[in-house]
Amino acid sequence: MFEQFVNGLLWQISVVVFVGGIAMRIFAILRHGRRKDLAEARGSAFAGAVWTNFSRFKMKSEIAEKVRFQTVSGYMFHLGLFALLFFAAPHIDFIKERILGFGWPAMPNWLFVISTQMAILGLLLLLLQRLMNPVTRLLSRPGNYISIGLLFLVLFSGILVYFQRGSGSAYIHLFTMELLMLYFPFSNLMHAFLFVSSRAYTGALYGVRGMKV
Amino acid sequence: MNTALENGIETLKDQIDARVVSYLSSCVQCGICAEACHFYTSTKDPRYTPINKVEPLRKVWVQTHTFWGKLATSLGLRKPMSEGDLANWEELAYDGCTVCSRCSMVCPMGIDIAYMIRKVKEGLAAAGFVPKELQEAGKRALEFGSPMGLTAKSLHSAVTEQENEYGYKIPVDVEGADYLCLLSSNEVVSYPEFIGSLAKIFSQAKVSWTLSSEYFEATNSGVQMGNSKIAAELSGRVLAVAEKLKVKSVISPECGHAYTTIRWDAPNFLQRKLPFSVVHVTELLDQLREQGRIKIKQRFSDRVTYHDPCNISRRGGVINQPRNLISMIAADFKEMDDHGNMNWCCGGGGGVSANERADGLRQKAFNIKARQIRKTHADNIITSCSVCRMTLEEGLENKEMTQNVLGITEFIAMHME
Numbered sequence: 001m002f003e004q005f006v007n008g009l010l011w012q013i014s015v016v017v018f019v020g021g022i023a024m025r026i027f028a029i030l031r032h033g034r035r036k037d038l039a040e041a042r043g044s045a046f047a048g049a050v051w052t053n054f055s056r057f058k059m060k061s062e063i064a065e066k067v068r069f070q071t072v073s074g075y076m077f078h079l080g081l082f083a084l085l086f087f088a089a090p091h092i093d094f095i096k097e098r099i100l101g102f103g104w105p106a107m108p109n110w111l112f113v114i115s116t117q118m119a120i121l122g123l124l125l126l127l128l129q130r131l132m133n134p135v136t137r138l139l140s141r142p143g144n145y146i147s148i149g150l151l152f153l154v155l156f157s158g159i160l161v162y163f164q165r166g167s168g169s170a171y172i173h174l175f176t177m178e179l180l181m182l183y184f185p186f187s188n189l190m191h192a193f194l195f196v197s198s199r200a201y202t203g204a205l206y207g208v209r210g211m212k213v
Numbered sequence: 214m215n216t217a218l219e220n221g222i223e224t225l226k227d228q229i230d231a232r233v234v235s236y237l238s239s240c241v242q243c244g245i246c247a248e249a250c251h252f253y254t255s256t257k258d259p260r261y262t263p264i265n266k267v268e269p270l271r272k273v274w275v276q277t278h279t280f281w282g283k284l285a286t287s288l289g290l291r292k293p294m295s296e297g298d299l300a301n302w303e304e305l306a307y308d309g310c311t312v313c314s315r316c317s318m319v320c321p322m323g324i325d326i327a328y329m330i331r332k333v334k335e336g337l338a339a340a341g342f343v344p345k346e347l348q349e350a351g352k353r354a355l356e357f358g359s360p361m362g363l364t365a366k367s368l369h370s371a372v373t374e375q376e377n378e379y380g381y382k383i384p385v386d387v388e389g390a391d392y393l394c395l396l397s398s399n400e401v402v403s404y405p406e407f408i409g410s411l412a413k414i415f416s417q418a419k420v421s422w423t424l425s426s427e428y429f430e431a432t433n434s435g436v437q438m439g440n441s442k443i444a445a446e447l448s449g450r451v452l453a454v455a456e457k458l459k460v461k462s463v464i465s466p467e468c469g470h471a472y473t474t475i476r477w478d479a480p481n482f483l484q485r486k487l488p489f490s491v492v493h494v495t496e497l498l499d500q501l502r503e504q505g506r507i508k509i510k511q512r513f514s515d516r517v518t519y520h521d522p523c524n525i526s527r528r529g530g531v532i533n534q535p536r537n538l539i540s541m542i543a544a545d546f547k548e549m550d551d552h553g554n555m556n557w558c559c560g561g562g563g564g565v566s567a568n569e570r571a572d573g574l575r576q577k578a579f580n581i582k583a584r585q586i587r588k589t590h591a592d593n594i595i596t597s598c599s600v601c602r603m604t605l606e607e608g609l610e611n612k613e614m615t616q617n618v619l620g621i622t623e624f625i626a627m628h629m630e
Contacts, residue, residue, distance in 0.1 A: 029234045029235045032229075032230050033231060034232075037480075037481065038486050039478070039480045040480075052323050053323070056320070056321055056323050059245075059321070062249075062319075063245070063319055070243060070244075070245060135244035135247045135253075135259040135262050138260070139244055139259075141242065144241070186279070186281060188238070188240065188241055190238050190239065191239040191240070194238050195239050195321075195323065197235040197239070198235045198239045199322065201232045201235055201325065202317065202325040202328075209528075209529065209530040211554065213318055
C-alpha cells in the first residue's frame, strides 16, 4: 500500500508541486518586471550579470579566511549532493525510466562513496555552524532547520538503500525525496534556482556602473 | 493600527520589486555578510549583521508574498508588525549602517543587501522613525537648499575668501560654462579650500566652469533619510539650475553619496535621462592629467595612502582615477590592505556622522580604519569625500594619531606649478 502510494500518486503530486511551484516562484519575480535604469551607462548590464553569476562562486580574498568553515562545508555539501543527484547510477536509471527516457555514464563506486560522505559531512557541518555561530543562530528560521532535516533524511535513507537495509528502504528514500520536492518551492531551497537571478540583478547594476563585482 | 505605522508598512510593501523578491527568496541566512560589516566586526553584536537590518522588509514580504506567510496571517498565527519593531530597527538601519555596500560584495547569492537597507529606510522614514538630525537636515534642505541651512550669502563669502587666499577668480552663475560644479555645505563651511584649489587647477588647465548661487548643494538629505520624494525634489533642483545655466556637465564635488545620487540615482528619481553628463571631480581631474593639463611642481616624497569613499569607489565605480592622480604626485603611495571596492568604510557615511546618537558606535567602527592606516605607516591620508575627511580627522584625533588628512583636489593644487 505504502509502496504503491509512494511510487504512484505521491510521486505524481510531488512532480506537479515541484515543477509548478518553482515556475510560480520564478513568475512571481518576473511579473514585477525590471525598471529601466535611466542613468547614462558606463558599461554593460548583461556583461555584469554574467560576470557576477560566475565570480560569486569564489569567496572574496578579503574575507575568505574568516568564512572558510562555511565556504568549505558549503562546497562539500553542494558538490557532494550534485554528484549524487546526477551521477549516481541508481539516480541516472531513475531519471531515464521516469523522466527523460535517456541516461548518461555514472560515476564509479568509490566516487559515489566519497560524494555521499562529502554531502552528509558538509550538511552536518553547516548545521553545526548554524547552531554554534551567534549570527546564524539569530538569523535562522524554522524553515532553515526543516530544509536541513529533510535533506538529511534523503541522504540517510539513500545510505540505507546503498547498504540494502530492509526491503522497503528504496521506497523510504523515494518518500523522503518526495517530501523534499513538496517542500522545495515554498522554502529557501529555491536559492538553488534563484541565485542566478539575484546575482544577475546585482551584477547588472554594477555592470552599468562599469564595475565587475 | 495608527497612521504612521500604516504608512510605514504600506511604504515597505511598495518597495517590493523584482530584485527584492529575488533577493529575499534566495537568502539562506548564512551570515557571511556579517564578516564584511564594520559595525558587526567591531562590536561582534549579531544584530548588526547586514541582512538582519533588512528584517522589517522581509517581514512584510513574508506576510504578503509567501505561501507560509499568507497562510499564517490568514489563520491569525503571525504577529503583525508593530511600532516597536520599527523603532528597534531605526537604530540598526540609521546608526549601525552606512549603506557602504561592502556586504553586497561578498554575498554568495549575489544579494545587494545595501539596496534593501535603503528600502527599509524608506519604510522607517514613512513611519517617522528617522534620527532627528536627519529629519532637521531634510527640512533645511527643502527650505534653504542646504542641509546646514546655508544660503547664497554663505557661498559668496566663501568664494571671496578663497579668491583672496588663492588669487584666482572663482566664476559664479556663468551661463554657458562647460561645467557646473556643485558643492556640499560641509565643503563650504569646513573645507572651503576645495573651492580655491579647484579655481587654481581649472585656471591653469583652462577649464570653463561655474558655481551656482541659486542652488549649489550636491548632497541629498532625502537619500540619507530614506525619503524618495525629498530625494527627487532635491535632484530636480540640480537639474533645473544646470538647465538654466546651460552647462554641458555637472561636477560632483568631494562627497560620496552626492556622486552616487547625482550620477546614478537622480535620473531614476526624476524618471528622465539627464540632459548633461555627470562626473566626479576626480574623474575630470584625471582626464586633465591624461591630457597633460595639470603640471606638477615637484613630487611629494612623504608616504601617502588613499581612503576610498564607499559611494565613490564601491558604489560609484571611480577607483583608478584618484590613484592615477595621487601617483602623479606622491613618490611613496602605499595602499591600505583592503582597498578599492573592498575598502573598509570610515563609519561616517549614510548620515551616520550627522547622527549624534551613533557617535559611540561610529568610534568603535573606526577602529578598523585606524588599524588599516597604522599598517600603512603613511603620514598623509588622501580622500575624495568631505564627510570621510571629517570622520577620519575626528577618529584620528580620538585615537591620538597624528596623520594629516587632505582632500585630493587640495593635494593636487598644493603640488601644482
